[in-house]
Amino acid sequence: MNQHAKIEEKKPFWLKDNFAPVMAELTEMQLDVTGSIPPELNGRYLRNGANPPSGETAHWFLGQGMIHGVELQNGKANWYRNRYVRTPLMAEGSNPMEAFGDMTKSLANTHIVGHAGRILALEEGHWPFELSPELETIGAYNYDGELKTGMTAHPKVCGETGELLFFAYGVAPPYLTYHRATADGELVQSEEITVKGATMVHDFNITRNHVIFMDLPACWNFEAAGDMGLPIQWDESYGARLGVMPREGTDKDVVWYDIDPCYVYHPLNSYEENGKIVLDVCRMAHIMKPGAPDVPPMLYRWTIDQAAGTVTETQLDDRAVEFPRVPDSLVGLKHRYGYTAEFGAGGPAAVAFRKYDLETGASTAHNLQGRMGGEPVFVPAAGASAEDDGYLLSFAYDPSEDKSELVIVDASNVEADAVARVHLPTRVPFGFHGSWIADPA
Ligand SMILES: [Fe+2]
Known part of the structure; x- marks a missing residue:
């Protein structure tokens, strides 16, 4: 092994292979397509991820946000762009671990969502950053000064009302705050929620x-951080609880339910049925546990019986x-199908998109055949009547070309070949979350 190969080998996973950042911001209007893009897909697929400009970070979660996007219209791919989210943190090259107090010093690297006509790039300790449809950074967005905390990277747009329900957590009190914004983007409620300490509430x-908080034992611990990169440590003595609150409730309305210690980065979805609350989640036995290797996330169901208290x-x-993803229109409502990234041996990247039928318990998969993808975002077909009548969109990396594609898969028949693959001029590093931002009707 030569010296260069030895240095590469020693790098953590997020700085090598297709996790490594790309250094150029590109705009490409001429995109080759294999297959045919469904003509009803009019809008932009946007995806966020960590892309440290220096090429180095202490943890996968700590790189500056870069958005990769493809615009589709009338069966054509109009453009591919990738752009940094230009926050003050990027301009100053600050250490994100020293930027907790200033709500503008965001990495903005985790998710990108559309709400009330705005496109917001999100991380979990700071204000959202608004972007233009062409991915230029407009600036921090704080609901005209009303938002006093950060915003989670996983706010929920209610499939029925269009409200944006979200929370923020703090490494200092208040440890947890709940927020509710109207479909028009007016922040109408902010409530402090009492928890025992500072945990990572992703x-x-x-x-x-209802809303259901997950109070799990991934505890902020600035003394014990060691060389883990993130000052978070597993601490089972903290306990593990689910907190159920009416959507317009307050701290005193929260009912807490103890559960076995575990960590959930991402729920698939949740809904109410027959007086019970059903939550389908990707559950890990633990995370960031000293001396214990990480364990794979697997699909679990929690059923909360409020009457019985169990x-x-x-x-x-x-x-x-x-x-995991369901159609945006079903967030908070009963789903039959769930779509996930199935991981292989190469780290947190998908070798397949696995579709679960939660009614029958069966699952099927779209094998990426040597390519590696990410979160499958569901986009409904025109005039869809069946829940799975639509498409799954994700970037997929082709190691043989060292480039990526936007793959479009028929969600009702995931085992079939992709209906379209939009070939991109660069590789898209494996990242975090994305959204389909449909053109205005
Ligand atoms: Fe996430």
Whole structure:
């Protein structure tokens, strides 16, 4: 092994192979397509991820956000662009671990969502950053000064009302704050929620009538951080709980349910049925546990019986799956199907998109045949009537070309070949979350 290969070998996974950042911001209007792009897909697929400009970071979660996007219209791919989210943190080259107090010093690297006509790039400790449809950074967005905390990277747009329900967590009090914005983008509620301490609260759950917080033992610990990159450490003595609150409730309305210690980065979805709350989640036995290797995430179901005061936990599959999605229109409502990234041996990247039928318990997969992808984002077909009548969109990396594609898969028949592959001029590093931002009707 030569010296260069030895240095590469020693790098952590997020700085090598297709996790490594790209150095150029590109705009490409001439894109080759294999197959045919469904003509009803009019809008932009946008995806966020960590892309450290220096090429180095202490943890996968700590690189500056870069958005990769493809615009589709009338069966044609109009453009591919990749752009940094230009926050003050990027301009100053600051250490994100020293930027907790200033709500503008965001990495903005985790998710990108559309709400009330705005496109917001999100991370979980700071204000959102608004972007133009061409991915230029407009600036920090704080609801005309009303938002006093950051915003989670996983706000939920209610499939029925269009409200944006979200929270923020703090490494200092208040440790947890709940927020609710109207479909028009007016922040109408902010409530402090009492929890015991500072934990990493990455995501949460909504149903038609409730929100459900996950208070899990990934605890901020600035003394014990060591060389882990993120000052977060597993601490089972903290306990693990789910907190159920009416959507317009307050701290005193939260009912907490103890569960077995575990971590959930991402729920698939949750809903209410027959007086119970059902949550399908990608559950890990632990994370960031000193001396213990990470364990794969697997699909589980929690069923909360509010009348009986109980939670039952059921493992639904033993495959390693993450980045779960349902159609945006079903967030908080009953889903039959869930779409996930099925991980292989090469780290947190998808070798297949696995589709679960939660009614029958069966699953099917779209094998990426040597390419590696990410979170499958569901986009409905025109006039769709069946829940799975639509498409899954994701970037996929082709190691033989060292380039990436936007793959478009028929969600009703995932085992078939991709209906279209839009060939991009560069590789797109494996990243985090994305959205389909449809053109205005
Ligand atoms: Fe996430």
